[in-house]
Amino acid sequence: MAFKRMVPSQCNVCGGRLQLKYPKVVDPQSKETFGISVCERCELGHTTPQPDDLSRYYGQAYHGNRHGFTARYCAWRREGFVESVLGKGGGKKLLDIGCGDGTFLEGMQKKGWTGVGTEMNPAIAREAGLTVFESLKDAADEGPYDCITTWHSLEHMRDPAGTIVETAKLLKDDGALFIAVPNAQGWQAKVFGARWFHLDVPRHLFHFGDASMAALLQKAGLTQAKRWDQEFELDLFGWLQSALNSVLPDPNLFFYHLTGRASGGGSAQLALSYALGSAVGAAALPTVPAATLMQQGGTLIIAARKGR
Numbered sequence: 001m002a003f004k005r006m007v008p009s010q011c012n013v014c015g016g017r018l019q020l021k022y023p024k025v026v027d028p029q030s031k032e033t034f035g036i037s038v039c040e041r042c043e044l045g046h047t048t049p050q051p052d053d054l055s056r057y058y059g060q061a062y063h064g065n066r067h068g069f070t071a072r073y074c075a076w077r078r079e080g081f082v083e084s085v086l087g088k089g090g091g092k093k094l095l096d097i098g099c100g101d102g103t104f105l106e107g108m109q110k111k112g113w114t115g116v117g118t119e120m121n122p123a124i125a126r127e128a129g130l131t132v133f134e135s136l137k138d139a140a141d142e143g144p145y146d147c148i149t150t151w152h153s154l155e156h157m158r159d160p161a162g163t164i165v166e167t168a169k170l171l172k173d174d175g176a177l178f179i180a181v182p183n184a185q186g187w188q189a190k191v192f193g194a195r196w197f198h199l200d201v202p203r204h205l206f207h208f209g210d211a212s213m214a215a216l217l218q219k220a221g222l223t224q225a226k227r228w229d230q231e232f233e234l235d236l237f238g239w240l241q242s243a244l245n246s247v248l249p250d251p252n253l254f255f256y257h258l259t260g261r262a263s264g265g266g267s268a269q270l271a272l273s274y275a276l277g278s279a280v281g282a283a284a285l286p287t288v289p290a291a292t293l294m295q296q297g298g299t300l301i302i303a304a305r306k307g308r
Protein backbone atom coordinates (compact mmCIF):
# COMPACT_ATOMS: atom_id res chain seq x y z
CA MET A 1 0.00 0.00 0.00
CA ALA A 2 1.23 3.47 -0.84
CA PHE A 3 1.56 6.13 1.83
CA LYS A 4 1.14 9.81 1.09
CA ARG A 5 4.40 11.65 1.31
CA MET A 6 5.55 15.24 1.22
CA VAL A 7 8.72 16.37 -0.53
CA PRO A 8 10.07 19.65 0.89
CA SER A 9 10.68 22.14 -1.93
CA GLN A 10 12.42 24.99 -0.10
CA CYS A 11 14.20 25.58 3.21
CA ASN A 12 11.83 25.64 6.18
CA VAL A 13 13.85 28.37 7.91
CA CYS A 14 15.24 30.70 5.22
CA GLY A 15 13.40 29.73 2.04
CA GLY A 16 16.67 28.80 0.29
CA ARG A 17 17.03 26.12 -2.38
CA LEU A 18 17.53 22.51 -1.36
CA GLN A 19 20.11 20.10 -2.73
CA LEU A 20 20.10 16.35 -2.15
CA LYS A 21 23.11 15.55 0.04
CA TYR A 22 22.44 11.99 1.23
CA PRO A 23 20.23 10.01 -1.18
CA LYS A 24 20.14 6.90 1.01
CA VAL A 25 19.63 7.11 4.78
CA VAL A 26 18.16 3.97 6.32
CA ASP A 27 15.62 4.09 9.15
CA PRO A 28 17.07 1.60 11.64
CA GLN A 29 13.59 0.60 12.78
CA SER A 30 11.43 0.33 9.64
CA LYS A 31 14.45 -0.32 7.35
CA GLU A 32 12.87 2.15 4.91
CA THR A 33 15.15 4.51 3.02
CA PHE A 34 14.92 8.30 3.00
CA GLY A 35 17.00 11.15 1.61
CA ILE A 36 18.35 14.29 3.25
CA SER A 37 18.38 17.54 1.27
CA VAL A 38 20.38 20.48 2.55
CA CYS A 39 19.68 24.20 2.16
CA GLU A 40 22.23 26.00 -0.02
CA ARG A 41 22.10 29.04 2.24
CA CYS A 42 21.80 27.93 5.88
CA GLU A 43 22.61 24.19 5.53
CA LEU A 44 19.45 23.05 7.30
CA GLY A 45 18.95 19.37 6.45
CA HIS A 46 15.47 18.23 5.37
CA THR A 47 14.38 14.59 5.50
CA THR A 48 12.77 13.76 2.19
CA PRO A 49 10.11 12.67 1.63
CA GLN A 50 8.24 13.37 4.87
CA PRO A 51 5.79 10.52 5.49
CA ASP A 52 2.23 11.75 5.79
CA ASP A 53 1.60 9.42 8.71
CA LEU A 54 4.53 9.61 11.10
CA SER A 55 2.86 7.79 13.97
CA ARG A 56 3.72 4.39 12.57
CA TYR A 57 7.44 5.23 12.87
CA TYR A 58 7.16 5.84 16.60
CA GLY A 59 6.96 2.64 18.62
CA GLN A 60 5.11 2.74 21.93
CA ALA A 61 8.47 2.57 23.70
CA TYR A 62 9.62 5.83 22.10
CA HIS A 63 7.65 8.10 24.39
CA GLY A 64 8.11 6.28 27.66
CA ASN A 65 11.65 6.29 28.89
CA ARG A 66 11.05 6.81 32.59
CA HIS A 67 13.25 3.96 33.68
CA GLY A 68 16.07 4.52 31.24
CA PHE A 69 19.14 4.96 33.39
CA THR A 70 20.11 8.23 31.74
CA ALA A 71 16.71 9.93 31.95
CA ARG A 72 17.03 11.36 35.45
CA TYR A 73 20.62 12.51 34.93
CA CYS A 74 19.63 14.11 31.65
CA ALA A 75 16.77 16.05 33.29
CA TRP A 76 19.04 17.16 36.14
CA ARG A 77 21.57 18.62 33.69
CA ARG A 78 18.83 20.43 31.77
CA GLU A 79 17.56 21.93 35.03
CA GLY A 80 21.07 23.30 35.47
CA PHE A 81 21.10 24.86 32.00
CA VAL A 82 17.85 26.69 32.73
CA GLU A 83 18.78 27.96 36.19
CA SER A 84 22.20 29.13 34.98
CA VAL A 85 20.35 31.60 32.72
CA LEU A 86 17.12 32.37 34.60
CA GLY A 87 18.01 31.74 38.23
CA LYS A 88 15.90 29.80 40.72
CA GLY A 89 12.24 28.96 40.12
CA GLY A 90 10.29 30.80 42.81
CA GLY A 91 6.98 30.17 41.02
CA LYS A 92 8.25 31.21 37.57
CA LYS A 93 6.34 29.71 34.65
CA LEU A 94 7.78 27.07 32.38
CA LEU A 95 6.52 25.47 29.18
CA ASP A 96 8.27 22.30 27.99
CA ILE A 97 7.46 21.64 24.32
CA GLY A 98 7.58 17.92 23.58
CA CYS A 99 7.76 17.03 27.27
CA GLY A 100 7.85 13.26 26.69
CA ASP A 101 7.25 11.34 29.91
CA GLY A 102 7.55 14.56 31.96
CA THR A 103 10.78 13.73 33.84
CA PHE A 104 12.19 17.22 33.24
CA LEU A 105 8.92 18.99 34.17
CA GLU A 106 8.69 17.03 37.41
CA GLY A 107 12.27 17.94 38.27
CA MET A 108 11.58 21.63 37.64
CA GLN A 109 8.42 21.56 39.76
CA LYS A 110 10.44 20.11 42.63
CA LYS A 111 12.76 23.11 42.22
CA GLY A 112 9.88 25.58 42.56
CA TRP A 113 8.90 26.16 38.94
CA THR A 114 5.29 26.06 37.73
CA GLY A 115 5.42 23.90 34.66
CA VAL A 116 3.17 22.69 31.86
CA GLY A 117 4.05 20.73 28.75
CA THR A 118 2.98 19.86 25.25
CA GLU A 119 3.26 16.39 23.81
CA MET A 120 1.68 14.63 20.84
CA ASN A 121 1.32 11.52 22.98
CA PRO A 122 0.40 13.07 26.36
CA ALA A 123 -0.93 10.02 28.22
CA ILE A 124 2.27 9.06 30.05
CA ALA A 125 3.02 12.54 31.40
CA ARG A 126 -0.63 13.08 32.34
CA GLU A 127 -0.59 9.84 34.30
CA ALA A 128 2.26 11.38 36.31
CA GLY A 129 -0.16 14.19 37.25
CA LEU A 130 1.28 16.84 34.92
CA THR A 131 -0.66 19.38 32.86
CA VAL A 132 0.04 18.49 29.25
CA PHE A 133 -1.49 20.05 26.14
CA GLU A 134 -1.60 18.46 22.72
CA SER A 135 -0.73 21.65 20.86
CA LEU A 136 1.15 24.91 21.25
CA LYS A 137 -2.13 26.78 20.64
CA ASP A 138 -3.66 25.24 23.76
CA ALA A 139 -0.56 26.06 25.80
CA ALA A 140 -0.71 29.70 24.64
CA ASP A 141 -3.63 30.44 26.98
CA GLU A 142 -1.42 29.70 29.99
CA GLY A 143 1.30 32.12 28.81
CA PRO A 144 3.34 34.25 28.74
CA TYR A 145 6.16 32.11 30.12
CA ASP A 146 9.44 32.90 31.85
CA CYS A 147 11.00 29.88 30.26
CA ILE A 148 10.19 27.70 27.25
CA THR A 149 12.21 24.58 26.49
CA THR A 150 12.40 22.32 23.44
CA TRP A 151 14.71 19.43 24.36
CA HIS A 152 15.22 17.44 21.19
CA SER A 153 11.70 18.04 19.99
CA LEU A 154 12.26 20.66 17.25
CA GLU A 155 13.81 18.19 14.83
CA HIS A 156 10.62 16.08 15.02
CA MET A 157 8.26 18.88 13.98
CA ARG A 158 6.81 19.47 10.52
CA ASP A 159 7.33 23.24 10.72
CA PRO A 160 10.14 24.08 13.16
CA ALA A 161 10.52 27.69 11.96
CA GLY A 162 6.79 28.40 12.30
CA THR A 163 6.79 26.77 15.72
CA ILE A 164 9.70 28.85 17.03
CA VAL A 165 8.19 32.08 15.66
CA GLU A 166 4.95 31.28 17.52
CA THR A 167 6.84 30.14 20.61
CA ALA A 168 8.79 33.41 20.82
CA LYS A 169 5.47 35.27 21.11
CA LEU A 170 4.66 33.27 24.28
CA LEU A 171 7.85 34.40 26.04
CA LYS A 172 7.90 37.17 28.62
CA ASP A 173 10.19 40.06 27.65
CA ASP A 174 12.83 38.91 30.12
CA GLY A 175 12.20 35.20 29.49
CA ALA A 176 14.41 32.70 27.72
CA LEU A 177 13.91 29.95 25.16
CA PHE A 178 16.07 26.81 25.25
CA ILE A 179 16.58 24.74 22.12
CA ALA A 180 18.51 21.45 22.05
CA VAL A 181 19.00 19.59 18.78
CA PRO A 182 21.50 17.10 17.39
CA ASN A 183 24.31 19.09 15.74
CA ALA A 184 24.27 17.98 12.11
CA GLN A 185 27.34 20.10 11.43
CA GLY A 186 29.45 18.68 14.28
CA TRP A 187 32.31 16.19 14.04
CA GLN A 188 30.21 13.07 14.59
CA ALA A 189 27.83 14.04 11.81
CA LYS A 190 30.76 14.67 9.47
CA VAL A 191 32.57 11.44 10.35
CA PHE A 192 29.57 9.13 9.92
CA GLY A 193 27.69 10.94 7.12
CA ALA A 194 24.53 9.06 6.12
CA ARG A 195 25.15 6.50 8.91
CA TRP A 196 25.17 9.01 11.77
CA PHE A 197 23.03 7.67 14.62
CA HIS A 198 21.33 10.99 15.36
CA LEU A 199 19.95 11.41 11.81
CA ASP A 200 17.19 9.04 12.95
CA VAL A 201 15.01 9.43 9.84
CA PRO A 202 12.10 9.84 9.44
CA ARG A 203 11.43 10.68 13.12
CA HIS A 204 13.90 13.54 12.68
CA LEU A 205 12.48 15.63 9.85
CA PHE A 206 15.09 18.39 10.16
CA HIS A 207 18.82 18.44 10.87
CA PHE A 208 20.12 21.68 12.39
CA GLY A 209 23.63 23.10 12.68
CA ASP A 210 25.24 26.44 13.58
CA ALA A 211 24.13 28.36 10.47
CA SER A 212 20.53 27.13 10.42
CA MET A 213 20.17 27.74 14.17
CA ALA A 214 21.39 31.33 13.70
CA ALA A 215 18.93 31.83 10.83
CA LEU A 216 16.12 30.36 12.93
CA LEU A 217 16.76 32.70 15.88
CA GLN A 218 16.93 35.71 13.61
CA LYS A 219 13.64 34.80 11.96
CA ALA A 220 11.93 34.59 15.38
CA GLY A 221 13.43 37.88 16.64
CA LEU A 222 15.65 36.12 19.17
CA THR A 223 19.29 36.47 20.12
CA GLN A 224 21.57 33.74 21.42
CA ALA A 225 22.39 34.32 25.10
CA LYS A 226 24.33 31.15 25.91
CA ARG A 227 25.45 27.98 24.19
CA TRP A 228 26.48 24.48 25.21
CA ASP A 229 27.86 21.81 22.91
CA GLN A 230 27.26 18.58 24.69
CA GLU A 231 24.76 16.31 26.28
CA PHE A 232 27.26 13.79 27.43
CA GLU A 233 25.48 10.47 27.06
CA LEU A 234 23.82 11.49 23.78
CA ASP A 235 27.20 12.48 22.44
CA LEU A 236 28.85 9.29 23.57
CA PHE A 237 26.00 7.14 22.27
CA GLY A 238 26.29 8.99 18.97
CA TRP A 239 29.89 7.87 18.54
CA LEU A 240 29.23 4.39 19.90
CA GLN A 241 26.13 3.45 18.04
CA SER A 242 27.17 5.04 14.76
CA ALA A 243 30.29 2.87 14.89
CA LEU A 244 28.39 -0.27 15.88
CA ASN A 245 25.85 0.32 13.12
CA SER A 246 28.68 0.09 10.62
CA VAL A 247 29.40 -3.52 11.55
CA LEU A 248 26.28 -5.07 13.09
CA PRO A 249 23.09 -6.20 11.30
CA ASP A 250 20.60 -4.81 13.84
CA PRO A 251 21.08 -1.04 14.08
CA ASN A 252 20.76 0.70 17.44
CA LEU A 253 20.35 -2.51 19.42
CA PHE A 254 22.92 -1.39 22.00
CA PHE A 255 21.28 2.01 22.51
CA TYR A 256 17.76 0.63 22.79
CA HIS A 257 18.87 -2.03 25.21
CA LEU A 258 20.81 0.35 27.47
CA THR A 259 17.95 2.83 27.59
CA GLY A 260 15.40 0.12 28.33
CA ARG A 261 13.50 0.51 25.05
CA ALA A 262 14.59 -2.62 23.42
CA SER A 263 14.32 -6.15 22.78
CA GLY A 264 15.15 -8.63 20.11
CA GLY A 265 18.36 -9.01 18.21
CA GLY A 266 19.38 -12.23 19.95
CA SER A 267 21.69 -12.66 22.89
CA ALA A 268 24.79 -13.30 20.78
CA GLN A 269 24.44 -10.01 18.96
CA LEU A 270 23.63 -8.23 22.20
CA ALA A 271 26.75 -9.63 23.85
CA LEU A 272 28.77 -8.54 20.84
CA SER A 273 27.19 -5.08 21.05
CA TYR A 274 28.22 -4.74 24.68
CA ALA A 275 31.74 -5.99 24.00
CA LEU A 276 32.22 -3.73 20.99
CA GLY A 277 30.34 -0.91 22.70
CA SER A 278 32.71 -0.95 25.64
CA ALA A 279 35.73 -0.94 23.34
CA VAL A 280 34.44 1.83 21.09
CA GLY A 281 33.21 3.71 24.16
CA ALA A 282 36.68 3.75 25.67
CA ALA A 283 38.06 5.02 22.38
CA ALA A 284 35.31 7.61 21.89
CA LEU A 285 35.35 8.97 25.45
CA PRO A 286 38.18 11.49 24.92
CA THR A 287 36.56 12.83 21.74
CA VAL A 288 33.49 14.05 23.63
CA PRO A 289 35.20 16.84 25.61
CA ALA A 290 37.43 17.69 22.64
CA ALA A 291 34.48 18.09 20.29
CA THR A 292 32.66 20.09 22.94
CA LEU A 293 35.59 22.44 23.38
CA MET A 294 35.70 23.08 19.64
CA GLN A 295 31.91 23.66 19.46
CA GLN A 296 31.71 20.54 17.29
CA GLY A 297 29.68 18.34 19.64
CA GLY A 298 26.95 15.87 18.78
CA THR A 299 24.40 18.15 20.43
CA LEU A 300 23.78 21.87 20.09
CA ILE A 301 22.00 23.63 22.96
CA ILE A 302 21.04 27.29 22.73
CA ALA A 303 19.53 29.70 25.25
CA ALA A 304 17.93 32.64 23.44
CA ARG A 305 16.44 35.95 24.57
CA LYS A 306 13.96 38.28 22.91
CA GLY A 307 15.32 41.13 20.81
CA ARG A 308 18.27 41.57 18.49
Ligand SMILES: [Zn+2]
Pocket residue numbers: 011012013014015016039040041042043044212215
Ligand atom coordinates in the same frame (compact mmCIF):
# COMPACT_ATOMS: atom_id res chain seq x y z
ZN1 LIG B 1 17.98 27.64 4.78
